[in-house]
Amino acid sequence: xxxxxxxxxPNGHLCSDCAVRGIAVCASLDPSELREFEHLGRxxxxxxxxxxxSEEDITTSFYNLLxxxxxxxxxxxxxxxQIVGFALPGxxxxxxxxxxxxxxxxxxGAVTVCQFAKAPFGRFMEDRxxxxxxxxxxxxxxxxxxxxxxxxxxRRSADEKVATFLLAxxxxxxxxxxxxxxxxxxxxxQDIADYLGLTIETVSRTFTKLERHxxxxxxxxxISLRDPARVEALAAA
Amino acid sequence: xxxxxxxxxPNGHLCSDCAVRGIAVCASLDPSELREFEHLGRxxxxxxxxxxxSEEDITTSFYNLLxxxxxxxxxxxxxxxQIVGFALPGxxxxxxxxxxxxxxxxxxGAVTVCQFAKAPFGRFMEDRxxxxxxxxxxxxxxxxxxxxxxxxxxRRSADEKVATFLLAxxxxxxxxxxxxxxxxxxxxxQDIADYLGLTIETVSRTFTKLERHxxxxxxxxxISLRDPARVEALAAA
DNA sequence: AAAGCCGATTGACCCAGATCAAATTTGACG
DNA sequence: CGTCAAATTTGATCTGGGTCAATCGGCTTT
Numbered sequence: 001x002x003x004x005x006x007x008x009x010p011n012g013h014l015c016s017d018c019a020v021r022g023i024a025v026c027a028s029l030d031p032s033e034l035r036e037f038e039h040l041g042r043x044x045x046x047x048x049x050x051x052x053x054s055e056e057d058i059t060t061s062f063y064n065l066l067x068x069x070x071x072x073x074x075x076x077x078x079x080x081x082q083i084v085g086f087a088l089p090g091x092x093x094x095x096x097x098x099x100x101x102x103x104x105x106x107x108x109g110a111v112t113v114c115q116f117a118k119a120p121f122g123r124f125m126e127d128r129x130x131x132x133x134x135x136x137x138x139x140x141x142x143x144x145x146x147x148x149x150x151x152x153x154x155r156r157s158a159d160e161k162v163a164t165f166l167l168a169x170x171x172x173x174x175x176x177x178x179x180x181x182x183x184x185x186x187x188x189x190q191d192i193a194d195y196l197g198l199t200i201e202t203v204s205r206t207f208t209k210l211e212r213h214x215x216x217x218x219x220x221x222x223i224s225l226r227d228p229a230r231v232e233a234l235a236a237a
Numbered sequence: 238x239x240x241x242x243x244x245x246x247p248n249g250h251l252c253s254d255c256a257v258r259g260i261a262v263c264a265s266l267d268p269s270e271l272r273e274f275e276h277l278g279r280x281x282x283x284x285x286x287x288x289x290x291s292e293e294d295i296t297t298s299f300y301n302l303l304x305x306x307x308x309x310x311x312x313x314x315x316x317x318x319q320i321v322g323f324a325l326p327g328x329x330x331x332x333x334x335x336x337x338x339x340x341x342x343x344x345x346g347a348v349t350v351c352q353f354a355k356a357p358f359g360r361f362m363e364d365r366x367x368x369x370x371x372x373x374x375x376x377x378x379x380x381x382x383x384x385x386x387x388x389x390x391x392r393r394s395a396d397e398k399v400a401t402f403l404l405a406x407x408x409x410x411x412x413x414x415x416x417x418x419x420x421x422x423x424x425x426x427q428d429i430a431d432y433l434g435l436t437i438e439t440v441s442r443t444f445t446k447l448e449r450h451x452x453x454x455x456x457x458x459x460i461s462l463r464d465p466a467r468v469e470a471l472a473a474a
Numbered sequence: 475a476a477a478g479c480c481g482a483t484t485g486a487c488c489c490a491g492a493t494c495a496a497a498t499t500t501g502a503c504g
Numbered sequence: 505c506g507t508c509a510a511a512t513t514t515g516a517t518c519t520g521g522g523t524c525a526a527t528c529g530g531c532t533t534t
Contacts, residue, residue, distance in 0.1 A: 074388050077473060082388040095377050102381045129366040136373040139380060140332050144339045146383035151311050151319040153390035154434030158491065189512065197391030202491055204513055220500095236314060395521065426482060439521055441483055457530095 013043055018114075023090035023175075024064050028134035040124055041114040046107040053094065054104045061115050062094040068111030069186045072103050073194065083195040085145070086187065088172060092138055094118075108187050153197045161196040162206040163234035166216070166223065184222040210234075250280055255351075260327035261301050265371035277358055278351040283344040290331065291341045298352050299331040305348030306423045309340045310431065320432040322382070323424065325409060329375055331355075345424050390434045398433040399443040400471035403453070403460065421459040447471075 015026055015034045029037055041064065046052055052063060055074060070087040084103055087093060093113075096102050125131050152161055170183045185192070193200045207223070210216045215231050217224040225231060252263055252271045266274055278301065283289055289300060292311060307324040321340055324330060330350075333339050362368050389398055407420045422429070430437045444460070447453045452468050454461040462468060 074384060076388065076392060080392045082391045084384040084387050096381060097374050097378050098381075103384055129369060132366060132369055132373060136369060136376060137334050139373060139376040141334050143376060143380050143383060144333060144335075146380060146387065147311060147321040147340055150321050150383065150386055150390055151313065153387055154319045154431075155313060155317045194391075199492060200512080201493085201514085205491095208513070436522060437482080438484085438523085442521090445483070 014038065015041075018066065020064065020066055020090040025092045025131065025134050025138065026064070028130045029128075033128065037124065040120050041116045044113050044115045046111045046113070048107060048109050050107045050111075052105045052107060052111070052113065053101050055101055057101050059094055059096055059099055059101055060118055062092065062118060062121055063105075064114040064116070065089050065091045065093065066112040066114055069108045070105050070111060071108055071187060071191055071195075072105050074103050081194045082197070083191060085142075085149075086169075086191075086195070088176060090176075092135065095135065095139065108191070157237075158196075158198055158202050158206055159209075159234055160237050161198060162192075162203065162210070163215075163231045165192065165196055166225070166231060167228075167235050170225070181225040181228065182219070182222060183225060186221070251275065252278075255303065257301065257303055257327045262329045262368065262371050262375065263301070265367045266365075270365065274361065277361055278353045281350050281352045283348045283350070285344060285346050287344045287348075289342045289344060289348070289350065290338050292338055294338050296331055296333055296336055296338055297355055299329065299355060299358055300342075301351040301353070302326050302328045302330065303349040303351055306345045307348060308343050308345055308424060308428055308432075310343075311340050318431045319434070320428060322379075322386075323406075323428075323432070325413060327413075329372065332372065332376065345428070394474075395433075395435055395439050395443055396446075396471055397474055398435060399429075399440060399447070400452075400468045402429065402433055403462070403468060404465075404472050407462070418462040418465065419456070419459060420462060423458070 015021065015029075015038045016031065018024075018026070021027065026034065026037060043066070046068075052070065053059075053061070065087050066089055068089070070091075070093075071083050072085045072087055072093070073081050073083040075081050086108075087105070093105060094101065125135070152164055156164065166183060169185070170180075173183065174180075187195075189200045189203050192198075193203045196203065198206075207216070207218055210231070211218050213230070215225075215227045215234070217226050252258065252266075252275045253268065255261075255263070258264065263271065263274060280303065283305075289307065290296075290298075302324050303326055305326070307328075307330075308320050309322045309324060309330070310318050310320040312318050323345075324342070330342060331338065362372070389401055393401065403420060406422070407417075410420065411417075424432075426437045426440050429435075430440045433440065435443075444453070444455055447468070448455050450467070452462075452464045452471070454463050
């Protein structure tokens with residue numbers, strides 16, 4: 001959105017001390033492969049609101065998210081937006097069978113990605129089935145999440161959607177940063193609404209309601225779970 | 238649902254003249270591999286309404302759908318159901334990372350599957366990266382469809398949902414049986430409702446409305462597209 | 475061919491969440 | 505600080521689609 005500077009770091013970073021080494025696609029590579037892999041990717045920074053790639057763009061690169069949060073979304077011709085997911089460090093983006101991206105991806109706040117040109121990456125993967133296997137695992141895991149989200153979108157009430165979202169988001173952050181009842185929400189209310197298939201007003205009202213009932217506290221840049229059990233009960237219903 | 242007889246054919250079928258040879262996972266195998274592959278799968282029949290596997294079941298097999306249509310769904314504790322997809326011949330079912338199925342699968346009408354025990358299949362795939370690659374492609378394609386469906390569930394109106402469904406279903410059948418304005422709908426109105434995140438009444442009313450407007454004709458076991466352009470216009474909106 | 479059943483359709487009414495419209499809070503910048 | 509502009513919250517009202525309740529076929533069974 002905002003015109004901000006996209007930076008490409010000129011120097012070579014070391015995969016071996018990359019923050020996502022253990023959780024991203026590269027977890028499947030041994031040290032010697034990693035050294036070769038290092039030459040394929042380059043770190044790129046994006047500022048808040050910048051678009052990393054757009055739906056229908058021809059796929060020229062894949063991306064490994066290193067730092068920050070991204071929103072992945074699709075737009076209808078009339079502008080309605082559905083966010084199909086939020087990406088966190090370790091997520092691998094850009095795979096498709098059509099040669100074109102099937103969703104758009106924006107940085108929410110500052111983001112660092114490891115960018116791979118499609119062809120060299122494909123060649124590298126060609127004779128490294130364990131990398132393919134890793135990518136397949138990530139795809140299958142995502143598919144499972146996508147199905148869970150379909151249930152949420154198709155069959156849950158607004159209260160259940162919001163409660164489920166807070167718990168699932170906390171769970172994802174837990175895997176990265178450890179457990180906490182403080183749940184940072186780097187995305188806007190509009191983003192949350194477009195993820196849950198609601199309007200911004202309904203999201204806001206639901207937060208307020210949860211706070212009035214003592215289930216959460218709305219804090220700067222996120223929420224705090226005051227009564228996790230109550231939120232869980234709402235989400236389960 | 239209904240207690241009907243599940244049949245396992247005792248004799249060996251030939252993969253080489255299998256109906257889905259060219260479109261399923263096995264499309265990635267050469268003739269000699271195919272002969273070996275033949276010993277891994279066995280054909281199993283299911284009657285209308287029978288459950289092939291259930292969510293949370295430990296995954297012991299993978300399935301290659303050969304004939305018929307299946308509904309893939311998830312249930313909420315209180316019984317609300319979301320159908321996450323319909324499977325057609327050529328679809329490969331059962332992959333997951335957790336060791337348990339993450340959705341349930343029922344036969345809609347009579348179904349024939351090619352069933353593979355998980356471990357031998359995994360071993361066979363181990364040293365056949367092209368099979369893994371094929372499975373990965375199918376997973377990524379499904380992921381793309383899942384994202385499209387999220388947009389439908391989260392952001393489309395009832396009219397748009399129904400119109401989009403009819404066109405997408407016709408498109409899938411087209412790939413199997415060729416083009417036609419007659420669209421068979423083997424699934425019930427309840428199934429369609431649970432797929433689109435609507436109620437059965439809304440689906441029924443929307444069909445009737447489309448028919449009154451001359452866009453479709455409701456026929457036994459499906460619909461006929463009378464004015465495909467109008468349906469497309471509704472779906473696009 | 476009458477009875478029973480089950481899926482589908484239709485009608486009447488209702489409500490969760492959308493829409494429209496202000497406030498109010500927050501943040502960025504001079 | 506003070507000033508905008510943007511994001512969020514809050515309130516009032518509206519409505520698309522849900523809920524509840526009859527029918528209405530089309531099969532099967534006898």
